[in-house]
Amino acid sequence: MAIIEPVVEELDQHPDVALVERVRGGDVSAYDALVRKYERQVFRIALHITQNREDAEDVTQDAFLKAYQKLDQFRGNSKFYTWLVRIAVNESLMRLRKRRTGKMVSIDEDIATDEGSVPRDLADWAPNPEQNYNQSELAEILRKTIQGLPQGFRVVFVLRDVEGLSTEETAETLNLSIPAVKSRLLRARLQLRERLSRYFHRTKGIEK
Amino acid sequence: MTCKEFLALLDDMIDGSVSPEMRDELHKHLDHCGHCKVTLDTTRKTIEIYRSHEIYDIPDSLREQLHTAIMTRCKKGC
Numbered sequence: 001m002a003i004i005e006p007v008v009e010e011l012d013q014h015p016d017v018a019l020v021e022r023v024r025g026g027d028v029s030a031y032d033a034l035v036r037k038y039e040r041q042v043f044r045i046a047l048h049i050t051q052n053r054e055d056a057e058d059v060t061q062d063a064f065l066k067a068y069q070k071l072d073q074f075r076g077n078s079k080f081y082t083w084l085v086r087i088a089v090n091e092s093l094m095r096l097r098k099r100r101t102g103k104m105v106s107i108d109e110d111i112a113t114d115e116g117s118v119p120r121d122l123a124d125w126a127p128n129p130e131q132n133y134n135q136s137e138l139a140e141i142l143r144k145t146i147q148g149l150p151q152g153f154r155v156v157f158v159l160r161d162v163e164g165l166s167t168e169e170t171a172e173t174l175n176l177s178i179p180a181v182k183s184r185l186l187r188a189r190l191q192l193r194e195r196l197s198r199y200f201h202r203t204k205g206i207e208k
Numbered sequence: 209m210t211c212k213e214f215l216a217l218l219d220d221m222i223d224g225s226v227s228p229e230m231r232d233e234l235h236k237h238l239d240h241c242g243h244c245k246v247t248l249d250t251t252r253k254t255i256e257i258y259r260s261h262e263i264y265d266i267p268d269s270l271r272e273q274l275h276t277a278i279m280t281r282c283k284k285g286c
Contacts, residue, residue, distance in 0.1 A: 028283055035278055040266055043274070047264045057274060064278045124246045130257055142263045161255050186219045193247070193254040200250075 016080040023071055035064050038081060041163055042088045048158045049092035051147060052099075059095055063088040078172060082165065086173045089155065129200030145195045153188035160185050209237040214244045222252055 016037075022030035039060060046059035067074075067084050074083055130138050146154060159170045160181070171181045214237050220226045221234050238245050266274075 028279070031282060032275075032279055035275060039271060039275060039278075043266045043271075044262075044264045057270070060274055061278050061281070065281055068282045125250050125253060129253075130261070138261060139263050142258065142261055146258070146263070157258075162258055182219060186215075189219065189222075189251050189254060190247075192258070193251045196254055196257070197250065200253075 014079060017076060020071065020074065020076070020080055023068070031068060034080065038084060039064070041081075042084065045085060045088055045158060045163065046092045046095075048146070048162075049089065049151070049155060050095050050099075055092075055095045055099070059088060059091045063091045066091065079169070082169045082173055085159065085163075085165070089173060123197045123201035125197065125200040126202045133199070141196070141199050145192060148195060149188055149191055153184050153191065156181055156184040157188035157192065161189070209233055211237075211241060211244055214238075214241070215247070218248065218251065221248065222255070 016034065019030045019034050023034070042063055043056055043060045046063070047053065047056035050056055050059060063084065066087050070087075074080065126132065133141065146157070149157065155174065156170060156176075159165045159173060160167065165173065167178055167181050167185075170176075170185075171178045174181070176184075214234060217226060217230065217234060221231070226234065238248065
């Protein structure tokens with residue numbers, strides 16, 4: 001007699017879901033796999049927000065520990081990674097607050113209201129402008145440039161464009177509306193572009 | 209289409225989330241607006257540079273230290 005196998009309903013399930021279930025069942029090695037998978041991203045995000053390596057290390061530890069402790073509260077209606085990033089962002093902001101002796105820190109600070117303004121800087125860039133700099137010079141330029149962005153723009157740019165979260169995931173992670181994420185992303189991209197133009201504009205090679 | 213209207217759709221264009229009709233409109237604007245063409249190209253390049261250059265990577269030794277610290281605390285029940 002033929003045995004009819006139950007239909008597997010979880011074919012398109014994210015692989016993290018199975019790992020999370022194993023952790024909930026007491027398998028710590030499954031959490032080891034999740035930590036290994038995301039520790040780089042969490043560290044980078046923490047460093048982008050705190051701008052301090054020691055703080056980023058502490059935040060990375062605390063975020064993973066908190067996620068482990070609160071895993072029962074993870075409902076699975078968002079990705080584990082998005083949920084983890086949300087914890088890491090909050091831990092990073094708390095860390096900043098501590099450094100600033102209790103002053104409230106939010107991702108809204110330093111937001112200028114220049115909505116809809118057309119960029120003035122028209123300088124075109126050289127083809128492959130990054131090749132005019134060696135790796136460490138380029139990294140320094142990119143770090144300096146992104147550090148100059150207001151916090152609220154920087155976090156959105158990092159999550160959306162560097163770490164590859166969707167607009168919806170970024171909104172959920174930062175507790176912002178989708179229009180707010182879009183508006184900040186546009187301004188972040190344009191400000192970075194304008195600031196990078198100082199280094200990458202077309203005449204650089206000739207001037208040198 | 210004005211430059212301001214183009215700019216409002218710049219991100220959607222970069223992210224490929226505009227309708228084919230709207231994309232045609234945007235391209236029509238680009239055909240006669242050098243300003244917006246430069247803005248589009250250099251904004252795309254900005255994103256690409258940040259995506260392809262890791263400016264805050266974590267050294268392997270530090271990563272291992274952090275990993276061990278996290279797992280030790282988790283195994284202790286934090």
